[in-house]
Amino acid sequence: MEEITKVQRNYHGDIISFQTSGGRIISYRKAVLEASEGLLQGVDLQENEMGDYEIYSTGSTDKGFDDFPTIF
Known part of the structure; x- marks a missing residue:
């Protein structure tokens, strides 16, 4: 199972993508999807006030x- 090792931020400082221990670069949305499917370890998901x-x-x-x- 992969874990997140690096991040990429936009000019506002928001995370826009991650690099995994397998060397893949995935978008923030893809990381959320993979975390919800149990494919990423070392992360938690929380629902914000907007439902995301x-x-x-x-x-x-x-x-x-x-x-x-x-x-x-």
Whole structure:
């Protein structure tokens, strides 16, 4: 099972894609889908007030991806 190893952010600082331990680069939406299917380990999903799912790291103290390296 793969896990998230790196992130890519837009100019607002929002995460737009992830790199997995298998070397794949996947979009935020694809990561949410794979996490919901149990294909990614080390992440949790939470539904926000708008009904969308957000992905969080279970290995981070703040549950975010701030300490993850960037893809580029």
